[in-house]
Amino acid sequence: MPISGFPEWLPPQRMIEQYVLDKIRSTFELYGFAPLETRAVEPLETLLSKGETSKEVYLLHRLQDSSGASASSSSDDQLGLHFDLTVPFARFVTENHGKLVFPFRRYQIQKVWRGERPQEGRYREFLQADIDVVNRDTLPFHFDTEMPLVIGDVFRSLPIPRATILVNNRKVCEGFYRGLGLADTAQVLRTVDKLDKIGPEKVAALLAETAGATDAQAQACLRLAEISATDGSFVDAVRKLGVTDPLLDEGLAELLQVVEAANEHAPGLIRAELKIARGLDYYTGTVYETQLQGYERAGSICSGGRYETLASVGNTRFPGVGISIGVSRMLGLLFGQNAISVSRSVPTAVVVAVPAEEQRAECIRIASALRRRGIPAEVAPTAAKFGKQIQFADRRGIPYVWFPGSPDTVKDIRSGDQVEADPTTWTPPAADLRPTITGI
Template identity: 45%
Template sequence: MSKNKKKIYKPKPVSGFSEWLPEIRMIEQQWLDHIRRVFESYGFTSIETPSVEEIDVLLAKGETDKEIYTLTRLQADPDDDKEARLGLHFDQTVPLARYTAQHFNDLVFPFKRYQMQRVWRGERPQLGRSREFVQCDIDVINVDHLPLHFDAEMPAVIYEALDGLDIGRFQIRISNRKILLGLLEHLGIDDTIAVTRNVDKIEKLGRDEVHLILAKECGLSDEQIIQILDLATDSVLADIDPLNDQMREGLDELNFVMDQLSHLPDHAIKADLSIVRGLDYYTGTVYETVLLDHPEFTSSICSGGRYDDLAGSFINKRLPGVGISIGFTRLFEVMQNFGKVQGHRKGPADILMVLPSEDRRADASETARLLRRRGFKVEQYHAPQKIGKQLAYAEKKAIPFVWFPPFDDDGKHEVKDMNTGEQSETSPDNWTA
């Protein structure tokens, strides 16, 4: 006898693309449902844009360092460049800009929208950094002018959204780029991107290390650096003297936002001038969020900021906006890694309906329907196997109740609580868990 082996493709995960077992997925859905409810409670409306955009759209803001996955047909003629070049979106802000410009006449401004979709970046994956991940974005966009109140609404929404998840304490750190940029202007420093990018690393590398980098890479004098680092690490806003109008404006805005958020717990909100975000399209308020109870994970799990003109590349209108984005997959994956996400239920069913025998199937189905109509989630066992087997199935799937319909015409309904082992007579009309 020869083993007639069929060729099987050994399944393996693709790095940076995660998938969960049913019990974990159930928790992920609960988290997403919660976030969605909070977003909607503030009046944000849902949109969904395609996974792909034209490459030209994705690059409209001149971002070249993002690793974009492109989309081509396997059968495409490699010499045929007439095909539209498509790429998977790497964030939800660029699609939002395109969407807003495209549907400008049909949208109501200020346009408050939320978007919870996957995005793709061709990066090297590691814990908290995937190549495919879900972001939960909220943004508000208005025409010409966007009131500063919205800058304060963002952290308020995010606080509620994150507070409902089991992630321990967290801190939303807020700053305003105008403050540091004003100082750089005052000091006559032009290469603001390099400087801000390094100031952003103060917490990670320490003040001294950043000092060295700024001297070496940006060619700043000790005096300049000390002024910059003093500002970035000074957390008492009232002590800061504005050196020009830009700084004054930034300080006023930041003070206003902090003032509006005074109802939140102290630890959850902090003005932190070292937060500047490496991205240069933010023009005012900026946000970052860290997990206080898990300091070993230092990256931000929720960031964003204000931009003066979202869709300038797509429409001849000035559309200022402010937005913030929960790095959902990052957060979920990291919390899983810390053992904080533990699935118990392997399915949604509350009740497993036992099938006593084939000729009792109609009766079991009817009982199940009755219970479903009363709002219970009921799964029917598929075959009239031994009761022990049916119970073992409920046990494995962690279904909390097992329902025994009558085994014969004179029988009674019984229900068994799988946690306590207790079993008692009942009726599908009035049973409650």
């Protein structure tokens, strides 16, 4: 029985996923990020201290502890499955900082778990692909400008709709709110982050209720959130609102650097969007979200930001910046619209037909010779009539059938062309060697 929110892709979808992961991994490594995998569980107190996550954390425990007591009384209740990869990464850095060379660049591709309401593209178990850079004491800002460039290269390598990275800086928002006279800037940020979900009127009412905002202050917050630009013009737009604060100035300068760097490397990739806040409390500066063209209503498929205080040992801080691709989320949306497909349902490029069961050993030798040369091959399951063995290949999208004989021949079952072939020299066209992934 399917369990809502826990996707299980069919083999063709899984092949697409693996292709996407290979592209992500290779791009991350081109930028010098090293691989890392952390444990699936973290102490519950760690997970609950990182934003509005208390309703989303899955607890981990045994059915009974060693004394036979019920699960609710077991100390294992203090472990939860991680809801993102940034929190466990920060913990890993603090535990291993003496063994790491800083700045430390890592990528991590793992499952995470969140107990949220399942819907299209939103799951309770899903795959994320993260990159982060952390440093000891201070992290130069140029790493914030690099994150969108890496992600832009990833998305351009995939047959998916055009991606736009939306970027903001929490210092802009917090400085603006401070300049307005709003003290609880964290609460204002969390409320404004709900803008797309509940709309401006409800956000304004919530600002009054939870942050003590006057109507004028709430309207100013909404006007800031309306500012959007693909170039540096957002700076003037903010200035025209007439609010001043040193933190606001710092945030505008940083955000301008990110936008200008992206426009030089990949024009059209990035857009300053001043309503972006991100719901997790550990972000302190730059924040990113990413939309796919045609799927804007589904929200962000790649998010992240700068964090200054998430990892520390004594008086030593390890500030970082990172961004995470929601691989399952992105693919779930594309699968739902049949917007990405694979040319065949198995990796096999050629099926070796079996004339009679007595000849199966020879057929296996032929397949082995092909595999040694990197050609995916399998032997037909039965010595049925050749027509049925061709149908077996055709149903799976396998393009070639090999017929043992004197001489051997191989048939392209799409065109009907059949030629003599030797398993030690024959190679299919490059386009047929591996399944092809295409988008619409």
